[in-house]
Amino acid sequence: MEKPHDTSHTQGEALHDRINTLVDGRLPPARRAELEAELGEDAAARETLRTWRAQREALRDLHRPLLDEAIPDTLLAAARRGQTGKQQIDQWRRWGGMAAAVMLAFGVGWLSHGQLGSPAPQQLAAARSAQSFVHQASLAHAVFSPEVRHPVEVTAAQQDHLVQWLSKRVGRPLKVPVLAAEGYELVGGRLLSGDGGARAQFMFQNAAGLRLTLYLGAVDAASQPLSQAAQETAFRYSGDGPVPSFYWVDQGFGYALSGAVSRDELMKLAQRVYQQL
């Protein structure tokens, strides 16, 4: 139906193209005056120019009030989800680059001491992705736990739906640990994006309003097959992020519990979570 813009372009089409550039104001002033003068001879072309201009003005007024309308919460939540993911990735890229440089320096120093062999690249990659994971968990905690109106996307009142939804998105059946004995109740959860794909965050809160988050998802295994060592890690503590976290990796799936509580208390809570999963 449409012909390519080539020599078969008819005179009528060429005229319309020129009128378009006038209507849309895509010409430098000198060229514009020249073109309008040319059209001056042609009554039909002048009429087309007039109508198309009026049309453009009418279109620009169409649904204009929408621009000042409050944005629906669902759309804001969708935008924030994407944005947070991007910022975490960027942040992590910078941090990850630094970590790689440190590890490289360490590796070189180690080799120059006459050691044979080199650190297994797989282990370096695995350590890096686990650290990336816990760093993202800590950032996600810092972003969402201060939220008053929208700390979670789906509240604990709809726990079944929440678990079903997040399980589907992270591609693994999830379970929400119960921390009632420790004084924490589930607030709800949300979906985030991380380096390895979808991540889920469950939020808990105690009577004093203190919040804990459990962050989980597949740990990015880079492109290399994970060794047994990389698929599982011991409990580790990380104090690098905005809030401290305990994290572990189990069968390629990472878990991080973050919260502004003492190391001992966080350890105790993390163990409770671990026992239940």
Added chain:
Amino acid sequence: MAAGFALRMTHFPLTDHIPSLRRYARALTGDAWTADDLVQDTLERACSKWRLWVVGSDLRAWLFTLMHNIFVNQVRRSLRQAAAGATVNVDEVEGELAAPEAGTAQSLDLQRCLLRLPEDQRAVLLLVSLEDLSYEEVARITGVPVGTVMSRLSRARSRLRELMDGPAPVAATAPAQLRRLK
């Protein structure tokens, strides 16, 4: 420390683009619900494809490209459904046809005529007029050569003029595109 982090991270450039995405989607689909669904799908796609967006490049053009692709796929899908014999019952969509849009009779008429344009022409006309994007940007967003953008634009404008000059369409003959695409 944590508060500092939270502050730095709460500016969301994506949200700056939501109003214009909503307006474009509304004009494109003619329906408030369909339009917001389209915006939501676009934001979710953006979220899953963040890594494909190059920092410093034009976020707005990228978002419009995502939205355009989603819209085109939805239209294709609904055309396939229509071809497979699924028809729209006018009684069912009556509420949507008579959607309580704020606006003058003139803008209602304009929206109605817009919906009678083929989707590809409508998209180009709106990207150029409503969003004031350059012909080159529109070509990139819609994935066609600039020449095609120009000819679609001329066709859209000529056709819209005919439609606006013609007799007002009766509600019952309003196009089936008004139905929700999801």
